[in-house]
Amino acid sequence: xxxxxxxxxxxxxxxxxxxxYALGGPDLELLAVTAVFGNxxxxxxxxxxxxxxxxxxxxxxxxxxxxVGARGAELPWEPDPSVRRIHGPRGLGRWRPxxxxxxxxxxxxxxxxxRLCREWGSELAVVATGPLTNLAAALDEDPDAxxxxxxxxxxxxxxxxxxxxxxxxxxxxxxxxxxARRVLESGLPLTLVGLDVTMxxxxxxxxxxxxxxxxxxxxxxxxxxxxxxxxxxxxxPGRDGCPLHDPLAVAVARDPLVVDCVPMALSCETEGxxxxxxxxxxADLPRARKPHAVAMDVxxxxxxxxxxxxxxxxxxGR
Ligand code: CA
Numbered sequence: 001x002x003x004x005x006x007x008x009x010x011x012x013x014x015x016x017x018x019x020x021y022a023l024g025g026p027d028l029e030l031l032a033v034t035a036v037f038g039n040x041x042x043x044x045x046x047x048x049x050x051x052x053x054x055x056x057x058x059x060x061x062x063x064x065x066x067x068v069g070a071r072g073a074e075l076p077w078e079p080d081p082s083v084r085r086i087h088g089p090r091g092l093g094r095w096r097p098x099x100x101x102x103x104x105x106x107x108x109x110x111x112x113x114x115r116l117c118r119e120w121g122s123e124l125a126v127v128a129t130g131p132l133t134n135l136a137a138a139l140d141e142d143p144d145a146x147x148x149x150x151x152x153x154x155x156x157x158x159x160x161x162x163x164x165x166x167x168x169x170x171x172x173x174x175x176x177x178x179x180a181r182r183v184l185e186s187g188l189p190l191t192l193v194g195l196d197v198t199m200x201x202x203x204x205x206x207x208x209x210x211x212x213x214x215x216x217x218x219x220x221x222x223x224x225x226x227x228x229x230x231x232x233x234x235x236x237p238g239r240d241g242c243p244l245h246d247p248l249a250v251a252v253a254r255d256p257l258v259v260d261c262v263p264m265a266l267s268c269e270t271e272g273x274x275x276x277x278x279x280x281x282x283a284d285l286p287r288a289r290k291p292h293a294v295a296m297d298v299x300x301x302x303x304x305x306x307x308x309x310x311x312x313x314x315x316x317g318r
Pocket of ligand 1: 009010011012014015038039129130246
């Protein structure tokens with residue numbers, strides 16, 4: 001039976017690939033997308049989610065509106081030019097999608113997350129690949145529902161490597177460290193797929209040619225990812241392609257053995273120069289129960305083979 005999947009996304013380039021990966025096989029059933037600010041504004045995230053779902057023939061997957069800014073923020077978040085240079089002017093690279101076929105649906109993200117966790121319990125995999133604002137709000141609203149999910153996987157963090165928005169912080173965590181701390185300190189068991197592994201899982205640029213041959217959906221994804229690859233080429237000269245941050249998190253939810261994890265009990269720094277840094281509190285170190293499985297190694301060949309097969313299926317209408 002297909003595992004049920006809920007994706008919490010801030011739809012830029014790699015979130016779009018996470019959607020395609022999720023749709024690329026019968027063993028995952030995408031029940032809903034919840035949208036959060038991050039790579040783009042929340043409004044752009046939900047529109048981009050609908051556009052990508054439309055392009056891939058998944059018009060019936062509902063998209064729920066989520067947080068417009070970090071926990072406690074007074075104004076909606078708008079990405080600055082440095083983020084626009086990575087994901088494109090509206091988050092989808094060079095792709096200019098038609099207007100989405102529908103609108104975002106009620107309820108809002110926290111209620112949608114909790115409702116699906118209650119409804120599907122251990123059959124549901126929750127994967128969050130943006131700031132953790134929606135998950136934190138879901139825990140505030142119903143402290144138990146997320147604990148009923150079969151798994152919670154988060155793309156975020158840089159535990160053993162340098163960060164990508166500061167020396168110590170990764171973008172998703174740093175965008176809302178208070179929510180990250182809320183989720184981490186809740187004791188919710190989760191798997192953390194951070195830069196420690198995602199920066200090793202690069203998709204070579206050659207894949208885009210195969211996508212373009214697959215028709216309009218492939219051309220759309222190639223236009224998104226081509227831009228993203230250009231931005232990585234500027235930042236990491238000599239590396240071919242782009243990292244598959246968000247698809248790797250979905251892959252781990254589907255096949256946990258694609259990564260090796262170390263158990264930890266993490267918290268998050270919420271201010272100052274170490275803002276967004278993940279760490280283990282000294283008082284927690286001796287504890288036997290460590291709720292976070294932190295991915296530290298990845299079978300890159302196994303993942304890339306699986307990713308390309310699933311993309312092929314998603315782009316050719318399965
Ligand atoms: Ca993302």
